[in-house]
Amino acid sequence: MHEFTVAQLAEGLHEGRFTSEELTRALLERVQALDSRINSFITVDEDGALAAARAADARRAAGSAHTLTGIPIAHKDIFCTDGLRTSCGSRMLDNFVPPYDATVVNKLHAAGAVTLGKTNMDEFAMGSSNETSYYGPARNPWNIEHVPGGSSGGSAAAVAARLVPAATGTDTGGSIRQPAALCGITGLKPTYGRVSRLGMIAFASSLDQGGPMARTAEDCALLLGAMAGHDPLDSTSAKVPVPDYSAALAAGLEGLRIGLPVEYFGEGLDGATGTAVRAALAELEQLGATLVDVSLPHTHLAIATYYIIAPAEASTNLSRYDGVRYGYRCDNPEDLMDLYTRTREEGFGDEVKRRILVGTYALSAGYYDAYYRKAQQVRRLVQQDFTDAFERVDVIAGPTTPGPAFALGAKSDDPVAMYLEDIYTLAVNLAGLPGLSVPAGRVDGLPVGLQLVGRHFDEARLLNVGHRFQQATDWHTQAPALAGGGG
Amino acid sequence: MTIEQDEIEKIAALARIRIDAGQIGEVTRRIDAILAMVEQLQAADTSGVEPMANPLDATQALRPDEVTEGNQRDAFQAIAPAVEDGLYLVPRVID
Numbered sequence: 001m002h003e004f005t006v007a008q009l010a011e012g013l014h015e016g017r018f019t020s021e022e023l024t025r026a027l028l029e030r031v032q033a034l035d036s037r038i039n040s041f042i043t044v045d046e047d048g049a050l051a052a053a054r055a056a057d058a059r060r061a062a063g064s065a066h067t068l069t070g071i072p073i074a075h076k077d078i079f080c081t082d083g084l085r086t087s088c089g090s091r092m093l094d095n096f097v098p099p100y101d102a103t104v105v106n107k108l109h110a111a112g113a114v115t116l117g118k119t120n121m122d123e124f125a126m127g128s129s130n131e132t133s134y135y136g137p138a139r140n141p142w143n144i145e146h147v148p149g150g151s152s153g154g155s156a157a158a159v160a161a162r163l164v165p166a167a168t169g170t171d172t173g174g175s176i177r178q179p180a181a182l183c184g185i186t187g188l189k190p191t192y193g194r195v196s197r198l199g200m201i202a203f204a205s206s207l208d209q210g211g212p213m214a215r216t217a218e219d220c221a222l223l224l225g226a227m228a229g230h231d232p233l234d235s236t237s238a239k240v241p242v243p244d245y246s247a248a249l250a251a252g253l254e255g256l257r258i259g260l261p262v263e264y265f266g267e268g269l270d271g272a273t274g275t276a277v278r279a280a281l282a283e284l285e286q287l288g289a290t291l292v293d294v295s296l297p298h299t300h301l302a303i304a305t306y307y308i309i310a311p312a313e314a315s316t317n318l319s320r321y322d323g324v325r326y327g328y329r330c331d332n333p334e335d336l337m338d339l340y341t342r343t344r345e346e347g348f349g350d351e352v353k354r355r356i357l358v359g360t361y362a363l364s365a366g367y368y369d370a371y372y373r374k375a376q377q378v379r380r381l382v383q384q385d386f387t388d389a390f391e392r393v394d395v396i397a398g399p400t401t402p403g404p405a406f407a408l409g410a411k412s413d414d415p416v417a418m419y420l421e422d423i424y425t426l427a428v429n430l431a432g433l434p435g436l437s438v439p440a441g442r443v444d445g446l447p448v449g450l451q452l453v454g455r456h457f458d459e460a461r462l463l464n465v466g467h468r469f470q471q472a473t474d475w476h477t478q479a480p481a482l483a484g485g486g487g
Numbered sequence: 488m489t490i491e492q493d494e495i496e497k498i499a500a501l502a503r504i505r506i507d508a509g510q511i512g513e514v515t516r517r518i519d520a521i522l523a524m525v526e527q528l529q530a531a532d533t534s535g536v537e538p539m540a541n542p543l544d545a546t547q548a549l550r551p552d553e554v555t556e557g558n559q560r561d562a563f564q565a566i567a568p569a570v571e572d573g574l575y576l577v578p579r580v581i582d
Contacts, residue, residue, distance in 0.1 A: 099565070193543055238543065301528060315502060324575050326563075353506075361522070432541075
């Protein structure tokens, strides 16, 4: 059963070929057998999953099932789950059991999805390799000596290894799309405001967005339909109706104009990765799309802009971890200041502390205009580049990452080199646009991702292009040897 | 160097993060590399450009000023490191 997609499993459950309890047991056994090799889960909730599966079977028998009823999924350990430990990959929250569910968790639960457990991630979603996790790195199922990407690396690895058919992720600068690309799965970062952030532990509030990770665009459409929508409890949630994403999948690509940013195919792009991406674009051309060169002239400033704005917002958001109300607290504090400073020294890892310090610096008296205000101005220029390009094209396409998954440890000593990993993804967050990564080839046995970027709230179009591409190619059906595939 | 060690110490105090004396040099070096990278922003011409705080230029949503949440103090304090009689405990602040 682990080979099936969400859509195929939903059909099997609907036809009564197996029950959710049987399916859930089978996947729990698979997690037990395989996860020690890839470390994709932080917490497995066996009892909760089986109880939810039985409830889903009862709901189906009563005739009130949703498409996702009984489908086992995993949540990135950044989404609060009522009564189930939510660590955010950090020692700071190693003992944190939330008293409520995130809206995303609530909505998927209401649809009847079964939560198998919580997946590994870079600490507080700060990283591109999963190596900053307090629980040790998740590993890439295609080659366990390589990173799965990050920060949603556990979700990507679990889906690629066929431990779950789908998982949730979050994306602040590429954290859904980059691990999806590196693990050979499909991942969607929706438009900012499309999916509620309530109960999604905050990193950078003007950039963070939750989204689905699965094997196909078709599955991402099913999941997004259940996750999206206005939430009165999230003041940044958009009041925009949710379309039927599944109904839009089949449309033909004739007449579609796809823009290729010249800046995304230049220096810094691995040669073989570029060749694979160009072959994927030729495939889209075969399907009827027209390829057009476009320019995003402020691309070279996106990383600098992001590494002011994201740390500034993080330094503010993470000030809440004080050792008083919940989470980690240091032993035997001498006084209140010692309680704060030692709790935060011991509870946070190096990369998180680095970003808090950079953010504090950028917001401090005398530097605000030179750094934070300047970055917010360049952010608008970056967004304007996309607005200008979308006057000429419907979708923008290019590589998701500069190259395939790198070896564990290869970049962990050089933060700036690690930041370059997100060069093609983080401008999309700065502009608040939706982005989809689909498997599009392999280099040295490791997957390559094609990124598709759309206008605000045009997720349906991205999923449509991704689906048509996946009907014409088989990169998304290939499984790593670890998962029983030929890879 | 864009930033000196004493500035890092000042920022760490503002951020309420203790840095071990043996590590302050290394922390300074790494943050300096990040600040050197972001320095390229200064070359961008942003005259007349309005800063962007929200990618949809959304403004703060308002709701009626009505009570919507009940008291959940016990649930919240059940996960606190130290509480007593409904109060959060911290080291003595006033002698």
